[in-house]
Amino acid sequence: MNRTSNPFRATLGSTPPYLAGRQNEIADFADALDDGPGSHERISLITGLRGVGKTVLLNAFEDEARSRSWWVISETATAGFSGRIVDTLFRLAEDTLRTHKRRLSGVTLPTIGGIQFSDVLQHQPQVTLRSALTDLLDWQEKVDRQLGQEPVGLLITLDELHYHRRDEVIEFGTTIQHLVREERNIAVAMAGIPQSIRPLLASQEGKNPVTFLRRANRIDLGLIGKDEVKAALTEPVENAGFSWEPDALDDAVEACGGYPFMIQLIGQQCFKRSEGTVITARSVSEGATVAKRRLGQLVHEPALADLSEVDRTFLVAMAADDGPSSMSDIAERLGANPQYAGNYRRRLIEAEIIVSSRYGFVDFELPYMREYLREHAAVSVFKGQKDTDSKD
Ligand SMILES: Nc1ncnc2c1ncn2[C@@H]1O[C@H](COP(=O)(O)OP(=O)(O)O)[C@@H](O)[C@H]1O
Numbered sequence: 001m002n003r004t005s006n007p008f009r010a011t012l013g014s015t016p017p018y019l020a021g022r023q024n025e026i027a028d029f030a031d032a033l034d035d036g037p038g039s040h041e042r043i044s045l046i047t048g049l050r051g052v053g054k055t056v057l058l059n060a061f062e063d064e065a066r067s068r069s070w071w072v073i074s075e076t077a078t079a080g081f082s083g084r085i086v087d088t089l090f091r092l093a094e095d096t097l098r099t100h101k102r103r104l105s106g107v108t109l110p111t112i113g114g115i116q117f118s119d120v121l122q123h124q125p126q127v128t129l130r131s132a133l134t135d136l137l138d139w140q141e142k143v144d145r146q147l148g149q150e151p152v153g154l155l156i157t158l159d160e161l162h163y164h165r166r167d168e169v170i171e172f173g174t175t176i177q178h179l180v181r182e183e184r185n186i187a188v189a190m191a192g193i194p195q196s197i198r199p200l201l202a203s204q205e206g207k208n209p210v211t212f213l214r215r216a217n218r219i220d221l222g223l224i225g226k227d228e229v230k231a232a233l234t235e236p237v238e239n240a241g242f243s244w245e246p247d248a249l250d251d252a253v254e255a256c257g258g259y260p261f262m263i264q265l266i267g268q269q270c271f272k273r274s275e276g277t278v279i280t281a282r283s284v285s286e287g288a289t290v291a292k293r294r295l296g297q298l299v300h301e302p303a304l305a306d307l308s309e310v311d312r313t314f315l316v317a318m319a320a321d322d323g324p325s326s327m328s329d330i331a332e333r334l335g336a337n338p339q340y341a342g343n344y345r346r347r348l349i350e351a352e353i354i355v356s357s358r359y360g361f362v363d364f365e366l367p368y369m370r371e372y373l374r375e376h377a378a379v380s381v382f383k384g385q386k387d388t389d390s391k392d
């Protein structure tokens, strides 16, 4: 084990040392900021499984906005997020005033909901998100003119979007749609896992879909290509003055399965086990075992917990196979008719837990989900069913 600080970031939400394979998404968003109000990507919705890099992409979008001197409000969509956005708006306005005190001497303080800014700060009256945003964007336009600068926009990011906050999301969406229609200098990027977002997009239980979200630019994050995985494993190691044995690097790339969180887990665990400053095949074989276990705890376990009991049974039935499972085998193992099994297949594909690999076959989306299920669930029940003769 070595004592040089480990360059990898195997923590949900932490920006990795090398951001693999998201260049297009970032460039599109950056272009939208430059293209001005009305560009489609200014309202974006990122979806994907846990650990695929949604929060990290939101952070990258925030960096793009900050590098253009935009205001950035970064929120999580837990209860009361609109109120928190209002509070942050006040703080940002205060900062702007402080930073440009002298140059803004001629500019009057903003008025929010008809109340003077200083009073707003002191008394914290209930101000709606809409009036706070409108008044502060108005005021910012005035400041931009006074300082003769490029228009300063506002980016709001909203992570962990969930249908449990449907009403607040609808209200937020209505406000934003209004501002977009008024061609305000605003952008919004939201993120969430497919199961939490789908009920907001589709009409279910007689509720209307949230049109604001349906119209948003959808960014469905998936796995990363091998070349980029390789770069993400190599660059941080070389920057630390370390190196990979070529075979060890190939093994490590393979073990990542293109999954962003796994890049960090594998990188971190292998780096920890380097021999001198070289990461060897042994570092990888030992490191990968630990990385898989962590992935199970941090990704597979919560992903499975989001599902229903029957969904899980379906997955356990799949785990009895060493590769893609045929739907007729699954139905048989579940003792269910094909329509019933087909319903669960569709749900699990929508949840991005499984993919349809070829006609009549399904496979796991996440690397090591099969192994995880085999270790943690009674897969043997279905294995037994598969070749009853030998088991009985
Ligand atoms: N494009 C990427 N390249 C390399 N590592 C990444 C990438 N995206 C995410 N990661 C790493 O994966 C982990 C999970 O990322 P995160 O954004 O928290 O996922 P999510 O929000 O989708 O659950 C973090 O450790 C992060 O550093």
Ligand SMILES: [Mg+2]
Binding pocket: 012, 013, 054, 055, 056, 159
């Ligand atoms: Mg996240």
